[in-house]
Amino acid sequence: MYILLVFDGIYLFVPQEEVHSVEIISDVTHSSQAGVVWFLEHGLESPVFCLDSDFSLLLEVPEKREYFVLLKADPQPVGITCDEVENVNFKQEHLHPQDLPVVMKTPDSPIKQLVSYQDKMAYVCSGAALIKHLSVHS
Amino acid sequence: MIEDAKSSRAWLLDFGEGLQAAIGYHEMLQVLLSAKLFEVPCTPQYCREVFIFQNDILPVFDLSSLLVREKITPLMDQVLGIALYQENPSHPIRYAALRLASMPQSIFVSDEQACDLPADQDYWKPFALSSFSRDEVVIPIIDLGYLFSEEFNAFKYGESD
Numbered sequence: 001m002y003i004l005l006v007f008d009g010i011y012l013f014v015p016q017e018e019v020h021s022v023e024i025i026s027d028v029t030h031s032s033q034a035g036v037v038w039f040l041e042h043g044l045e046s047p048v049f050c051l052d053s054d055f056s057l058l059l060e061v062p063e064k065r066e067y068f069v070l071l072k073a074d075p076q077p078v079g080i081t082c083d084e085v086e087n088v089n090f091k092q093e094h095l096h097p098q099d100l101p102v103v104m105k106t107p108d109s110p111i112k113q114l115v116s117y118q119d120k121m122a123y124v125c126s127g128a129a130l131i132k133h134l135s136v137h138s
Numbered sequence: 139m140i141e142d143a144k145s146s147r148a149w150l151l152d153f154g155e156g157l158q159a160a161i162g163y164h165e166m167l168q169v170l171l172s173a174k175l176f177e178v179p180c181t182p183q184y185c186r187e188v189f190i191f192q193n194d195i196l197p198v199f200d201l202s203s204l205l206v207r208e209k210i211t212p213l214m215d216q217v218l219g220i221a222l223y224q225e226n227p228s229h230p231i232r233y234a235a236l237r238l239a240s241m242p243q244s245i246f247v248s249d250e251q252a253c254d255l256p257a258d259q260d261y262w263k264p265f266a267l268s269s270f271s272r273d274e275v276v277i278p279i280i281d282l283g284y285l286f287s288e289e290f291n292a293f294k295y296g297e298s299d
Contacts (some may be wrong), residue, residue: 010179055179099199100178101188101234102288107295109180114188114195121176121188121195133180 001089005069005082008053011122013088013115018071018127020077022085025061038136039062039079046070048079049134055110057137071127078131097124108136142237145248151219151278153202154239159280161221166242167233169221182294191220191233199285205261218240223282234286
């Protein structure tokens with residue numbers, strides 16, 4: 001099972017087992033630095049980031065972002081905002097992701113695989129790769 | 139040129155910006171004129187797009203973008219050459235697309251045409267298997283296996299994933 005995040009016109013899949021929870025954006029507590037809002041849960045604050053279609057960090061949360069997905073991380077989860085979110089079963093949907101071609105790889109790309117989904121090209125990323133990407137660019 | 143026993147067929151490719159190169163005749167499967175391309179973020183400028191071909195997701199390599207080293211105005215006519223390559227003989231055959239400025243041209247090349255790359259075309263050296271002279275222009279023969287290899291990616295980025 002995968003969690004599909006839709007934002008800025010892109011489709012991003014993350015393995016469900018690497019997702020801590022899905023929250024609504026109105027639950028964020030405050031913003032302390034440009035581009036980062038915070039979510040407080042059980043006394044732990046999780047940073048929540050906004051990405052654009054180039055996977056660059058946005059400085060403000062776009063109005064369409066209604067949800068955020070918290071990725072499992074230590075010591076606290078890390079969030080990514082999105083416009084839409086849903087569960088997708090690759091087997092049921094007959095989706096067959098393919099590895100990103102070697103020639104397209106860059107050291108800082110979190111994209112591991114590509115998959116055609118609803119006439120779009122969707123990206124498959126691990127939670128760890130996304131968190132690394134966010135930490136490098138924040 | 140008329141085919142003879144010492145000549146081989148090849149495809150002459152025009153990448154735009156005055157860049158021409160050749161590949162073996164057996165290395166080109168098909169030419170597409172209106173494929174639907176998808177841009178993928180966090181990818182090299184010279185290979186930012188993919189498209190779907192026979193249920194496979196293929197990379198689109200833009201050699202002019204690699205060699206000219208700046209974003210080039212998209213070509214009006216989108217021509218994609220579907221190429222076959224093998225990283226080495228023990229690896230499976232794979233497909234990839236080359237973005238072209240015009241339709242590939244079928245040519246014959248003979249041994250007598252072989253020559254060295256001139257110094258002002260040194261930029262081809264990393265991907266050129268050899269070269270030949272045609273109408274007083276030196277044409278490199280591209281090593282597709284290297285272009286799409288882990289080795290080339292590591293050369294560009296200093297590490298392989």
